[in-house]
Amino acid sequence: MKPTVDSQPVTPEISIKRDDFELDQLKQDLTKPLTQVLDNQASVGEISLLRPLKPVMDDSAKLLVKDPAGHPIAVVLCSSPVTPWLVARGMERTRLAKQALGSDLGRVVLDPLLEGEIRGLSYAVLPYCQPLSNSRLVWPVQRALLSPHVFQWLSGLTEATATVVHPEQVEPDFMEPLKYLAELEAMTERVRAGARQAMNRLADGKWSPRHVLMHNDLWKGNILLDHRHVSRLGNQLWTEHFVIIDWMAAMVQGYAMYDLIRLAQSLKLGQRQLREHVITHCQFLSCDFTDARSHLLAALGYLGMHLEHFPLPRFVQMADSCWETIEQIKG
Template identity: 35%
Template sequence: MNLVNTPDWEETLREQAVRALRDAAPQAAVPQSLGDLPLTLLSHNRSVADGQTAYLLGQALVLLVSAAQFPDASAIEVQKMADMRACLGAPAGRVVLDVQGHGRAQGRSFLIVPRCKPLAQGRIARRVASWRVRGDLLQWLRELTALAQAPDAATQQEFLASLAALSAMALLPDALRHAAQQQMERLQAGQVQARHMPMHGDLWTGNVMHRPDGRLAIIDWGGSVVRGYGVYDLIRAADSLGLSRRRLARELDWHARALGDAQQGAQLHLLAALGYYARHLGEFPAQQFAVLASRCCARLEAALGRPLSSC
């Protein structure tokens, strides 16, 4: 039985959400009217298998609840947000929203975060909004790369496993697979360095918002990785923001140098990131991933002005 949008389900969810809010704060700090907060459906995310349904709770909070088929999705995101805040520290952790409460309703996990304002909709309005936010977002991405860890043997093995997975994926273009093989050989020969760093994993404008005070907020941390890979978030953000090739080239140069390899850093880290996701597709369709991987690599090639296989 599908309980989404049924009155009984939503009332149960609302009651459990109010209880979670009370449990998360000292009783004296919780308004007596909390129990009267209305629950209003915002969106039912069917774009991914484990997408969460979003409700407005009162006027200042958003409640995200897992799909019945993936009841732990919200609980996983709560843990990922906590892990990422601890990893990022200040100031980079400023973009992660504070979880106001979390729990379960009829076995499905949920979390509650402050309500934020998404970027403007509409072709022209969204372009203007993207232009306004890009400086803050690109600065935050530099802060992430500055947190890259020192190379070690374990990291090298992780990179090699990810690159091997990418080179073995038959759905990908031969040139992309060959480029992954080239980076494996360079890594094994000590010509490039593997460095883990925090990675959001789905950084596009739909996951970029503004808090009520105007500060940047980033949502949807379910796919984030503390020991992640560089450049991938930058490429995804650049594609969504409509960043020019010249501006992206400048950013790539900065990130590659910060990662310790101005010549090969961008290629190595992007391909290893894609390989990581090739190893952890989960419910993500392989064909759809192949399209995404090709798009990311085409974006990088355009900015660098040369094919990856020739680097």
């Protein structure tokens, strides 16, 4: 069933093709509604591809909207014909995630300016936010200043959303993903062995898993700075105004530890700091350190069961990397 979305301002149909976006028509049709949404504070100038389309069939297009002076003001996400409902589903999951987080933690989740369909392809317009720097000089400083705030937010997420798993959900949500991972012949033996150990702990009652809100793709590229609050690197306020984007695969009843490990890898968090964060998350999950690995493996098993267009060899490499990262800090 196609996901439903909340009622949004109606925009005209926009003629669009996967391989050749009709940008002039897109600009013309979005100018008026975008200007209205922005309270006449900006007008629409150039619209162009934010990045080239990825060589995968279900990749959503991302368009950058600028004002006449060339300043970026918005980003348009548009589903591909292969998965025409993908952006609508993502916006619905974004709303559910923000609701689960509450007003304080949920401030990092952007609200769409517009939503609709383009000849059957769902789309959304989001306010433009500034990507983190790729400069070899700026990024280390930016990372050092921003990382504590992001990891503190993630700890708050686990504390706020951790819930006891209903007995009827233990088998499908945890045992089956672990079994999938343990039996996956393409997977490395150390990950399969870890999955078997987690299965035994679950069956023996030594581990009582928890659900948490799961972003599912938490890395540097999905952390942005709200450009309305960012001026210079030395501005102390900017560290408090980061946003997390791309909640397309988020799960309200998701898995713990996966987001933490992937974020730590992306931001190159040190082993001592990562161990401290894992211990903190374990406290909120009412589990010991051993079962931090169990939560992680259940998450990996679930992801493996729902790869869709994601290549299996890349999944195996990613899963083994996650296992190595958490094994390195077990002490």
